[in-house]
Amino acid sequence: MAVENWDETALITIKASGSHTNAFNIAAITETIDIDLGDKDGEGIASLSGGRLWKKIPEADTTITFEGYPVGIGDMDSSTPDGLMADFFYGTVATQPLTVSNTLLTRNVYTVYILWTNASATWATESVATPSAALRYKFSNAYLVSCKPSFTDGILKATWKFKLAPRNKAGTANITVESTDGTASLTTL
Secondary structure, eight states, X not given: OOOSOOOSOOEEEEEEOTTOOOEEEOGGGEEEEEEEOXXXXXXXXXXXXXXXXXXXXXXXXXXXXXXXXXXXXXXXXXXXXXXXXXXXXXXXXXXXXXXXXXXXXXXXXXXXXXXXXXXXXXXTTSOBOTTOOEEXXXXXXXXXXXXXXXXXXXXOEEEEEEEEOSBOTTSOBSEEEEEEOSSSOBOOO
C-alpha cells in the first residue's frame, strides 16, 4: 500500500555499542527530526585553456538532530528512556537518584534508526511486512556530540545532536537507507 507522504509519526531507536546492550525508543520524548546528510561537494578549477576541471571534495559528515522533552537525565540501563544526558552523553550512572558529571573520556558510539511506516510497528529496527509501506534510515558509528537543554518557552526542551562520518575506516558505509512501497517487506535490523 503506497503512501502519499510521511507525516505525524516516526519511530526512533538508538542502540549503544560496547557493554550496553539495550536499545531505546525515544520517539515518545521527541518532537522533531532533522537529518543533514553530508554534501558530496566539489569545485571547478580553472585551467590555462579557459576550461574548468571538476575537483571532487570527499563526502562531508552527517548530522542528525532531535528536539524533545526530557523528564530526567536518562539511564542507559533502563527500559524507558527519559532523556539522553547521563550514560548517553556524560558518563555511567546506575542507581536512583541518578547523578552524572561530565567526563573527559566518555564518547559513546551509537547506531540510530529512524522509521516511517503505515504498519503498526513498535521499534524502528523491526521488519515491515507487505502490504505496508516504509522508509528507514540506519546511521552506524554515530556520536552524541551535543545535548542542549533549554527552558525558553516555559517547558523543558532539549536538542540532541548525533554526528557520523559517511564511512568507517575500512570504507564501509555508515549510512543505509531502505524503503518499500508495500510490494516487498523490509527485514529486521
